[in-house]
Amino acid sequence: MLSVQNTDAPVTFTPELLGKFAEIVARYPEGKQKSALLPILHLVQAEFGWVSAPAMDKVAEYLNIQPIEVYEVATFYTMYFLKPQGKYMLEVCRTGPCEIVGATPIMEHIEKTLGVKEGDVTPDGLFSWRGVECLAACGYGPVLQIGPEYTFYENLTTESVDKLISDLKGKANN
Amino acid sequence: MGRKLLLEHINVPGINTFDVYRSKGGYASVEKALKTLSPDDVVEEVKKSGLRGRGGAGFPTGMKWSFLAKPEGVPRYLVCNGDESEPGTFKDRYLMTHIPHLLIEGMIVASYALGANTSYIYLRGEMMPQIRILERAIAEAKNAGFLGNNILGTGYDLELYVQPGGGAYICGEETALLESLEGKRGNPRIKPPFPAIAGLYGCPTVVNNVESIAAVVPIINHGGDEYAKIGIGRSTGTKLISAGGNLKRPGVYEIELGVTVEDFIYGDDYCQGIANGKRLKAVVAGGSSVPILPANLILKTINNEARLMTYESLSDGGFATGTMLGSGGFIAYDEDQCIVRNTWNFARFYHHESCGQCSPCREGTGWMEKVLHRLEFGHGKMSDMDLLVDVSKKIEGNTICPLGDAAAWPVASAIRHFRDEFEWHVTNPSVAITSNYGLAHYADPLPVLEKAEA
Numbered sequence: 001m002l003s004v005q006n007t008d009a010p011v012t013f014t015p016e017l018l019g020k021f022a023e024i025v026a027r028y029p030e031g032k033q034k035s036a037l038l039p040i041l042h043l044v045q046a047e048f049g050w051v052s053a054p055a056m057d058k059v060a061e062y063l064n065i066q067p068i069e070v071y072e073v074a075t076f077y078t079m080y081f082l083k084p085q086g087k088y089m090l091e092v093c094r095t096g097p098c099e100i101v102g103a104t105p106i107m108e109h110i111e112k113t114l115g116v117k118e119g120d121v122t123p124d125g126l127f128s129w130r131g132v133e134c135l136a137a138c139g140y141g142p143v144l145q146i147g148p149e150y151t152f153y154e155n156l157t158t159e160s161v162d163k164l165i166s167d168l169k170g171k172a173n174n
Numbered sequence: 175m176g177r178k179l180l181l182e183h184i185n186v187p188g189i190n191t192f193d194v195y196r197s198k199g200g201y202a203s204v205e206k207a208l209k210t211l212s213p214d215d216v217v218e219e220v221k222k223s224g225l226r227g228r229g230g231a232g233f234p235t236g237m238k239w240s241f242l243a244k245p246e247g248v249p250r251y252l253v254c255n256g257d258e259s260e261p262g263t264f265k266d267r268y269l270m271t272h273i274p275h276l277l278i279e280g281m282i283v284a285s286y287a288l289g290a291n292t293s294y295i296y297l298r299g300e301m302m303p304q305i306r307i308l309e310r311a312i313a314e315a316k317n318a319g320f321l322g323n324n325i326l327g328t329g330y331d332l333e334l335y336v337q338p339g340g341g342a343y344i345c346g347e348e349t350a351l352l353e354s355l356e357g358k359r360g361n362p363r364i365k366p367p368f369p370a371i372a373g374l375y376g377c378p379t380v381v382n383n384v385e386s387i388a389a390v391v392p393i394i395n396h397g398g399d400e401y402a403k404i405g406i407g408r409s410t411g412t413k414l415i416s417a418g419g420n421l422k423r424p425g426v427y428e429i430e431l432g433v434t435v436e437d438f439i440y441g442d443d444y445c446q447g448i449a450n451g452k453r454l455k456a457v458v459a460g461g462s463s464v465p466i467l468p469a470n471l472i473l474k475t476i477n478n479e480a481r482l483m484t485y486e487s488l489s490d491g492g493f494a495t496g497t498m499l500g501s502g503g504f505i506a507y508d509e510d511q512c513i514v515r516n517t518w519n520f521a522r523f524y525h526h527e528s529c530g531q532c533s534p535c536r537e538g539t540g541w542m543e544k545v546l547h548r549l550e551f552g553h554g555k556m557s558d559m560d561l562l563v564d565v566s567k568k569i570e571g572n573t574i575c576p577l578g579d580a581a582a583w584p585v586a587s588a589i590r591h592f593r594d595e596f597e598w599h600v601t602n603p604s605v606a607i608t609s610n611y612g613l614a615h616y617a618d619p620l621p622v623l624e625k626a627e628a
Contacts, residue, residue, distance in 0.1 A: 037357035076359040077340025134261040138418035150302035
């Protein structure tokens with residue numbers, strides 16, 4: 001089940017990141033800074049690759065709310081990674097419309113190509129993958145997305161997935 | 175080809191930029207509304223247009239606006255619902271990606287009508303690219319004096335922000351969306367009070383779908399009466415339909431409400447028929463929540479009349495033989511698709527997305543998924559179909575929000591119309607794993623259009 005994972009790695013928010021936090025908090029009325037929680041967690045995940053317990057504690061401190069208020073949000077929403085993932089997390093839509101145009105064979109192909117099960121990380125730390133629910137791109141299925149930019153790859157075939165994986169490997173090694 | 179009110183300029187190069195959008199008449203509705211109409215006039219035009227909420231429920235938008243409480247000294251909010259998570263639906267993503275200023279323009283006019291000075295566009299978190307697109311468009315509009323303080327010198331102030339969600343279907347429900355916007359778990363609130371009285375931060379709030387807000391632009395430009403001339407009966411105007419599944423040409427289409435379902439599936443202006451020369455088996459017409467119908471019932475009503483793409487015609491026959499327009503997420507299934515597998519897939523989706531607040535939904539969706547899983551994978555029993563219907567009935571109507579109904583309807587309708595396919599899975603478990611039941615008698619009554627296609 002979902003749980004908050006601790007880590008010994010120290011968490012520091014750079015001044016640049018804190019600047020982005022402040023920009024977000026300014027969008028809401030005085031005293032309603034908790035509204036910034038979801039956007040800030042996205043920024044934290046983009047920076048560190050996942051949201052650890054110490055990071056969540058620091059977010060709580062920043063927003064002047066209780067840590068549990070951050071944990072309950074991070075564990076409710078599916079986009080927040082509660083443990084480290086590969087540098088590239090391939091999230092394949094597995095819901096009805098994508099399924100009937102071949103999402104399952106795409107996921108099987110990714111599993112075979114990467115050699116890791118859903119949710120696991122490749123030994124080189126580059127990739128993980130998982131099936132996710134409807135991504136609102138049903139006319140272009142099968143689709144996958146890769147965070148933190150959430151770039152979309154549409155009308156997937158095994159060939160286009162192979163090319164994507166090799167492109168990402170090339171990008172990471174440069 | 176019908177009139178295009180939302181996507182008229184979608185193919186103009188650079189229409190995503192302020193300058194090109196403006197050169198095509200963009201932001202005219204803001205000038206018209208802020209300079210010549212009172213907020214109440216704008217609400218009146220939207221009422222006259224007959225516009226119904228495009229997110230799925232189909233509630234009249236003008237009426238929703240008129241319910242907004244206006245206590246002295248309390249801020250009011252407009253929140254745009256861009257959570258778009260209903261399987262089969264991808265029209266809002268399309269609109270925001272290609273013509274973001276249409277949404278911004280609609281937000282300004284709608285905020286003015288409601289007296290909101292801060293408005294939020296809530297997008298599902300997966301739409302980060304669209305968030306970047308909208309934020310750039312907002313900056314452009316602000317730079318041109320259409321947002322910020324004293325817009326166009328009229329004294330009206332508006333700030334507009336885009337808020338990402340965190341990945342949760344439930345946040346498409348308006349009170350769950352508001353909880354999420356307040357930085358909490360997306361648990362729907364008990365109503366009443368409705369958001370019109372106590373919404374965001376406890377203040378009066380209107381929540382509208384992306385497409386509904388975009389539709390305000392042509393309504394103000396042409397007038398509510400003109401808008402209402404398009405369509406049939408209480409289904410006025412144009413609607414974006416997301417067409418997916420086994421169609422030759424899937425995509426987003428703007429239709430005049432009232433085209434026939436047959437024309438939409440087979441017509442050259444629309445989806446051009448079923449892909450790969452196959453035949454149509456079934457359709458989910460309005461997003462995964464609405465009842466699935468076999469081909470013969472989607473093309474013609476039980477009274478043998480052509481079924482139209484309108485709120486009324488699609489629901490003709492009630493749930494016994496009809497369905498709903500919903501969000502316009504139109505999914506076509508060809509003869510090779512397995513209804514049991516699809517129903518299991520949807521049940522898994524709803525189980526995954528149930529927020530867990532109400533027991534009937536939290537537990538019931540899980541049981542439906544389990545029973546459907548065993549049917550699909552060859553361990554089903556003849557009593558399972560009645561069991562599923564029983565569970566679905568115990569969820570339906572017994573939950574705080576409509577997710578329970580949304581989970582129950584696809585299961586109940588699949589068994590209602592495709593019971594023999596479920597039974598075949600029980601009697602032929604090993605065959606059912608490797609092959610499909612096929613078209614059976616759900617046959618698409620239309621001859622397959624024989625085109626020169628190998």
